[in-house]
């Protein structure tokens with residue numbers, strides 16, 4: 215079967231070998247004579263699936279011992295509320311506004327306290343990442359909040375903001391596992407799984423243990439402490455998504471050879487597409503060069519009808535989900551870990567042909 219090249223921003227493509235392994239194990243997981251989907255989350259078989267998933271994640275990301283890994287649900291969006299609910303003391307939050315996902319986080323934080331937007335790139339349609347220095351941090355904020363990779367605009371922090379000793383909280387939904395990050399630069403990292411970690415339904419939280427506090431006033435399901443004390447088994451976790459995440463982590467370790475190698479591949483894919491865009495007379499990437507994402511690459515022709523025609527013709531040729539986010543228009547190629555390099559090369563070839571036909 216000829217599969218399409220899926221440039222979706224999420225849920226997005228998954229390594230074909232992983233899908234194949236999941237298919238092979240679908241009816242009978244390791245001679246258990248049942249599917250992982252049918253398994254009790256308290257069974258021995260499942261216990262080893264979730265444990266191995268955590269071990270692999272810790273190894274791949276080099277997560278320090280004093281960080282807890284939580285496998286939760288509710289999407290990345292629930293974290294916009296869970297983070298302040300669990301971490302607030304002064305109820306003051308410094309947030310850097312780099313687009314729709316921080317705007318949503320800002321709205322949720324405002325329900326619980328005072329938000330100080332210490333920097334924003336809104337005036338320039340979020341085409342860059344503001345430079346944050348420690349002088350900008352409020353003395354009494356509970357933490358500083360950023361979105362590490364801005365899925366919609368194709369921007370990313372290519373530096374770690376200085377926070378003047380305040381905890382740094384980061385939304386890693388669209389860049390986790392794309393390259394090695396120094397986890398200890400952050401106090402809490404969270405990610406919806408549906409880009410680089412597997413199917414939707416799982417949200418991963420990597421949190422410094424000393425931030426996990428007893429919060430008796432919180433509903434149990436919203437408390438990090440409750441989930442941490444129960445090793446993410448306070449209730450039924452998203453069992454199949456965790457199993458798929460484990461298979462992806464196994465693939466990253468055993469077939470890719472770790473995140474340094476993944477980074478090389480991702481940078482090469484991004485280079486191929488950016489090089490073409492920088493030299494194209496038809497397409498343009500609107501993002502400040504220093505702040506470019508290697509995961510989501512946006513481009514426009516400057517003519518809406520031509521953009522629409524491009525998306526239509528690309529789809530007919532097997533390059534799907536290239537339409538930009540509805541809030542910004544244009545095009546976006548999400549080239550997460552599982553997008554093969556030949557997918558990007560073939561897309562560029564297709565774009566060149568389109569340019570020859572349509573550039574006047």
Ligand SMILES: Cc1ncc(COP(=O)(O)O)c(C=O)c1O
Nearest residue numbers: 289290291315365385387388406
């Ligand atoms: C950076 C970022 N944060 C948060 C979200 C929201 O994730 P969810 O749909 O899992 O709540 C997304 C979704 O695309 C995202 O890209």
